[in-house]
Amino acid sequence: MKKRKPTILVTNDDGITSRGIKALVEVASSFGEVYVVAPDKPQSGMGHAITVHSGINVSHYHFEGAKAAFSCTGTPADCVKLAIYHLLKEKPDICLSGINHGSNASLNVIYSGTMSAALEGSLEGIPSAGISLCNNHVDRDLTTAIKATESIVEMMIHNKPDNNLCLNINVPDILLKDVKGIKFCRQSKGNWHEFYEVHKDEEGNEFLWLTGKFENLEKREKDTDLWALGNGYVSVVPINADMTAFTELDRIKDWKVKW
Amino acid sequence: MKKRKPTILVTNDDGITSRGIKALVEVASSFGEVYVVAPDKPQSGMGHAITVHSGINVSHYHFEGAKAAFSCTGTPADCVKLAIYHLLKEKPDICLSGINHGSNASLNVIYSGTMSAALEGSLEGIPSAGISLCNNHVDRDLTTAIKATESIVEMMIHNKPDNNLCLNINVPDILLKDVKGIKFCRQSKGNWHEFYEVHKDEEGNEFLWLTGKFENLEKREKDTDLWALGNGYVSVVPINADMTAFTELDRIKDWKVKW
Numbered sequence: 001m002k003k004r005k006p007t008i009l010v011t012n013d014d015g016i017t018s019r020g021i022k023a024l025v026e027v028a029s030s031f032g033e034v035y036v037v038a039p040d041k042p043q044s045g046m047g048h049a050i051t052v053h054s055g056i057n058v059s060h061y062h063f064e065g066a067k068a069a070f071s072c073t074g075t076p077a078d079c080v081k082l083a084i085y086h087l088l089k090e091k092p093d094i095c096l097s098g099i100n101h102g103s104n105a106s107l108n109v110i111y112s113g114t115m116s117a118a119l120e121g122s123l124e125g126i127p128s129a130g131i132s133l134c135n136n137h138v139d140r141d142l143t144t145a146i147k148a149t150e151s152i153v154e155m156m157i158h159n160k161p162d163n164n165l166c167l168n169i170n171v172p173d174i175l176l177k178d179v180k181g182i183k184f185c186r187q188s189k190g191n192w193h194e195f196y197e198v199h200k201d202e203e204g205n206e207f208l209w210l211t212g213k214f215e216n217l218e219k220r221e222k223d224t225d226l227w228a229l230g231n232g233y234v235s236v237v238p239i240n241a242d243m244t245a246f247t248e249l250d251r252i253k254d255w256k257v258k259w
Numbered sequence: 260m261k262k263r264k265p266t267i268l269v270t271n272d273d274g275i276t277s278r279g280i281k282a283l284v285e286v287a288s289s290f291g292e293v294y295v296v297a298p299d300k301p302q303s304g305m306g307h308a309i310t311v312h313s314g315i316n317v318s319h320y321h322f323e324g325a326k327a328a329f330s331c332t333g334t335p336a337d338c339v340k341l342a343i344y345h346l347l348k349e350k351p352d353i354c355l356s357g358i359n360h361g362s363n364a365s366l367n368v369i370y371s372g373t374m375s376a377a378l379e380g381s382l383e384g385i386p387s388a389g390i391s392l393c394n395n396h397v398d399r400d401l402t403t404a405i406k407a408t409e410s411i412v413e414m415m416i417h418n419k420p421d422n423n424l425c426l427n428i429n430v431p432d433i434l435l436k437d438v439k440g441i442k443f444c445r446q447s448k449g450n451w452h453e454f455y456e457v458h459k460d461e462e463g464n465e466f467l468w469l470t471g472k473f474e475n476l477e478k479r480e481k482d483t484d485l486w487a488l489g490n491g492y493v494s495v496v497p498i499n500a501d502m503t504a505f506t507e508l509d510r511i512k513d514w515k516v517k518w
Contacts, residue, residue, distance in 0.1 A: 045308060047308040049370075052303055052304035055468050056466060056468075056469070057464065057466050057467075058465075082467065084453075086455045086467065107382070107500055109502055119502075124450075155516055155517070159511070162507070162510075165511070166504070168502075179518070182516045184512050184514075187501055191382055196345040199314060206317075208315045208316075208317060208341065208345065209315075210310060210311060210315070210340065237502075238503070238507035238511060239503060240504035241366055242504075243368055243369070243378075243502070244446045245497040246445070248421065249444075249445060252424070255414055255418045256417070256418065257410065257441045259410055259438070
């Protein structure tokens with residue numbers, strides 16, 4: 001980390017007008033010089049999508065507390081690529097994504113636009129973090145999440161992390177006074193059991209709406225993000241883009257292969 | 260695997276009309292009963308996106324060689340969820356995604372709609388595989404990819420894999436006679452160096468088009484998918500949804516945390 005004030009790239013997946021990114025910019029601007037590049041509309045559930053079949057439009061945006069801000073028609077991952085390769089003059093020192101309205105703990109990380117943006121930052125050699133409050137309501141009180149973000153950003157600046165660090169930070173939806181602290185942990189195994197509601201549009205055409213119920217598949221383990229969140233801690237999981245299943249790799253090496 | 264003919268769910272990210280999925284259905288139907296649920300339009304680069312802000316329309320589709328087929332307005336991951344939770348009467352025995360027109364080796368896996376569909380299958384307890392030919396041209400000869408797919412599906416049926424197995428299979432763009440075999444390997448570290456082309460639409464509005472150049476960051480390692488592909492092998496990487504960076508987790512556990 002350079003000695004001057006750090007430059008901080010801020011993005012999210014709920015869109016540039018969301019309350020979460022406003023709070024994040026406010027926190028970030030107390031630590032450094034803030035640049036915002038964020039989607040012009042909500043992009044939740046976008047996973048690590050990038051725009052390859054169309055162009056991306058970019059607009060200047062006035063964002064209180066930011067040195068410069070841009071909204072665009074791209075995905076969260078696009079925003080970070082755009083910032084680094086096109087919009088900013090220098091590579092930022094830190095990349096922050098959020099504050100997301102809804103949990104990105106456990107399996108949710110793979111569906112998360114918030115975390116794909118943070119991961120994209122780390123792939124470009126920028127220590128990054130995505131911050132999510134475990135409550136989907138956009139008008140939810142952000143006090144606990146803001147305090148957690150302050151702690152995390154301070155921690156990132158002072159501990160001089162590796163350039164490829166990417167933190168998945170989830171904040172329990174509890175009062176600040178009830179938070180026990182921050183826990184470093186691993187991603188819990190979990191799954192969504194889905195259900196499709198059948199609706200009809202005005203012209204009578206059927207469409208399906210995805211709903212689901214999440215299940216923690218490691219309820220007894222105490223080193224996971226879901227355990228931390230359920231026990232009053234802010235969870236911090238370092239993630240990376242290596243999806244290799246090494247245990248499975250060992251197992252299938254003995255497979256008979258016909259070629 | 261049950262003794263009756265296996266049921267095979269087929270999907271992709273290039274859309275239900277693509278040449279790749281046609282070839283995949285043809286291979287799959289020689290092994291079992293095939294059901295197709297695929298996007299109605301190309302969905303490349305969609306990562307693990309799911310549709311949470313709108314409904315999904317589903318249509319019956321006539322697909323030669325399939326027992327039943329549906330196209331939908333959802334993403335590749337949506338297709339697998341839809342198949343399992345809404346469209347099919349029974350959980351399929353195997354889920355196959357592809358044949359993708361373009362590499363999903365190395366870092367490409369995180370941007371890949373093809374692989375998100377396969378991963379979704381494995382999360383639902385169905386041994387799954389995504390198959391990609393390392394050439395982006397949709398009219399490219401598929402002979403080598405078809406032979407690789409046959410070998411892989413036979414391998415999956417005969418080796419009775421774990422239900423959560425997900426294979427990322429990439430096929431080198433070389434003549435069948437030049438293929439040396441199949442290599443089980445890990446995902447190579449890589450990165451995209453991006454570049455944005457600036458264009459103007461008919462009304463003079465500027466838009467940006469993403470292009471990039473891929474770099475293998477582990478050129479000397481011989482146990483990676485990129486090494487296998489570069490040396491005449493079909494690469495097979497088992498993947499999972501656990502993104503925890505365990506090495507980083509060990510490292511940051513000593514961080515000073517202020518709360």
